[in-house]
Structure formats: C-alpha cells, structure tokens
Amino acid sequence: MIKAVFFDLDDTLYDQLLPFQLAVEHAKLNHVMTDRVMIEDIYKSIRRHSDRLWEHHVKGRMTLDQLRIERTTAAFADLGITVSEVEAKRLQQQYELEQSRLELRTGVDQLLEHLLSLGILIGVITNGPVEHQMNKIRALKLLTWVKDPFLYISDGIGKAKPDPSVFQYVQQQTMLEPDQMVYIGDAWHNDIAPSFQAGWTPIWLNARQQQPNPEDSHVKYLECQTIIELLPLLKRLKEAGAGCLL
Template identity: 50%
Template sequence: MIKAVYFDLDDTLYDQLAPLRSALQAAGFGEVAGDAARLEQLFKQMRRHSDRLWVNHAHGQLSLTELRIERTTASFADMGLHVSPKWAQHLQESYEHEQTAISLRQGVVRLFEQLHEKNIPFGLITNGPVEHQWGKIETLGLRSWIDPHDIYISDGIGLAKPDPEVFRHVHAQTAFLPAQLAYVGDAWHNDVVPSYLAGWRPIWFNGRRRQPDDGESEFAYWECGDMSEVFSLIQSK
C-alpha cells in the first residue's frame, strides 16, 4: 500500500511545451512553434539531450550554460536545422522568461486535495539549480501544498536523477518502506528507471505516449496519461 507520493516537477506538474512554444516565437522560430508535429519533435529531442547531458553536469564535467546550449544545438541538428550557440543561449533566456507564467496541469490541484484528504503525504524530487527550480515552485504555488522539507532539488542535495541514490536519500528521510513510496514522473530514463531500481513504485506520467527505452520494458511501473488517474492508481494497488 502506498503511504507517500513524490512528484517530478518539469513536464509533470506543469506542461513544458507551452513556455517552449512561446520562447520559440519570441526568438524568431515561429514556423517551428506553429507546427505541432515539429514542436513536439523538438521538445522530445531537447528532453532526450537534456537527460543525456545531465549526468555530465552532475559530475562537474559540463556547466549548466554549456548543457543548455548543447541540448538546443543538438536538438535542432536532429531536425536538420543549424542554430548558433549564441542563438541557443538567446532561446534559453526567452524560455526562462516564459517559465514565469507557467501553471499547474489540469487535475493536479484536485489530486493534491485527494491526497490531503486521505492523509497521504506528498513531496517533490527535481533536477536543477536550486534558485531556478524554486522560482518555478513559487510561480506554481506549490509551497501552499508541499512543505519545503519535502522538496528535494538535485543541486541542493548533491545527487541527481537518474542516480537511484536520489531516491534512497529521500527514502531515508521518511518512515516508510521503499515499496510504500510512489514517484510520479514523465521521463522513463530519469524518473521511472531510477525510482524502480531504488525499490519505489514508479508511476509513469506518459501523456506524450513515449515508449520505454530498449531493453528496459521489463521494469515494473504503473502508467497514466492524465493527473486525474494517479489517485485511483495508488488507491487500487
């Protein structure tokens, strides 16, 4: 039985595609922003390269600025488009500006209410710089729902997903068994796999209909495409 639930932040509790679309328009790539299929493709590539490069950043081999530039130039290259590092940095600045207007996904507030009503504690585990992630947490109003002690940011704890030690670290702060902890996240490599390896119960928030990475489909997880499904999942298992 699930005793506590933790959430990923980016593209789980809010939709990252919306600020990216606005940033592309502001940065002069309206033709990509206005094409739903190309926008989705670019977004997926940026997430893939970001996850790939985050390990190097966590080990001090790549600065955050370098990571963001490389993920952008590589993602556009995957689509047959060339962008300069200077333009990639400009897009990042536009993207960060648009993130000041993000909002929680539909169904998140009701899910929080349901967990609160059942006295099921919940928290947050997210990769990123502390100040940057806290900015998004404040914008989304999450402090009114989640105690700061239950918010774990990679740069603040010195551990980053996809390292399963992140989840072991958080588990050590609770009074529950690993199998009594659920983690809701959108990324197979960063969220589902490491939480499973740490003994948690992964819930793959897969509204974008991705597929598991090759050779890893045997990992046990629950899957949903909408936040309204999460509470019934943890209650029925």
C-alpha cells in the same frame, strides 16, 4: 499501503511544452519551422539531449550554460536545422521568462488536495539548480500542498536522477519503507527506471506516448496519460497496498 507520493516537476506537474512553444515564438525562431518540423519534435529532442548531457554537468564536465546551449543546438540539428549559439542563448532566456508564468496541469490541485485528505505525504524530487527550480515551484504555488522539507532538488542534495541513490536518500529522510513510496514522473530514464530500482512504485505519466527503454524489460510500473487518470490508480494503491498492482 502507500504513505507518500512524490512527483517529478518538469513536464509532470506542468506541461513544459507550452512555455517552450511560447519561447520559440518570442525568440523569433519561427523561421526555422516547416510543416515537417513540429514544436513537439524539437521539444522531445531537447529533453533527450538534456538527459544525456545532465550526467556530464553533474560530474563537472560542462557548465549549466554549456549544457543548455548544446542541448538546443543538438536538438535542432537532429531535425536538420542549424541554430547558432546566440539563438540558443536567446531561446533559453525567453524560456526562463515563460517559466515564471507557469500553470499546473489541469487537475493537479484537486489531486493534491485529495492526497492530503487521505493523509498521504506529498513531495517533489527534481533535477536542477536550487533557485531555478524553486522559482518554478513558487510560480506554480506548490508550497500550498508541499512542505519545504519534502522538496528535493538535485543541486541541493548533491545527488541527481537517474541515480537510484536519490530515491534511497529521500526514502531514508521520510523514515518510510520503499514499498510505501510512489513516484510519478514523465521521463522513463530519469523517473521510472531508477525509482523502481530503489524499490518504489513508479507511475509513468506518459502524456507524450513515449516507449520504455527495451533494456529495462524487468522494470514494473503503472502508466497513465493524464492527471485525471492518476487518482484511481493512487486510490487502489492506498487501499490494497503498495506494489500490489505491479
């Protein structure tokens, strides 16, 4: 039986595309857009480069500012668009401003209320600088449902996804068994594959209809595209026991 549900933060509990789109507009980068180039394409490319570069940042090979510039210039370059470092910095500054006005995905508050009513522990595991991620958590009012001991931010614990030891560390802190833990996230590489490797039950919130890594064919997971679809899956896991649907 599951006893804890942990969530990824970015693009899981809120739609990261909306603040990004507003940031592109307010940073006056609309001029680089064409009918062929969609905001979502650039956003997906930035997320891909961000995941790729994060390990370099964790190992001290690049600063966070360098990561943010490189992921942006590389993402636009993937689509045949040249963006200067100055423009990349301006976009990042505007993006951080938009992130101070975040809103939860539709249905998240009802889902968290229901999980609490079932006696399930709720937590968050996210990569990033502590204060930066905490600003988002406060903007989303997540502290209404998630208590501080169960907020795990990579820079605060000295471990970062996709290292499975992140999930092992959190499981040990909760004093629960791995098969009592569920992790919900949007990123295959950072969320689904490593949480499975740590013995958790992963649920892929695949709102952007991405494909799993072919090399991870052994990974078992549940999948949905909306928050609304999550509750029935969690209820079935709660009633029948963790892992039984995999």
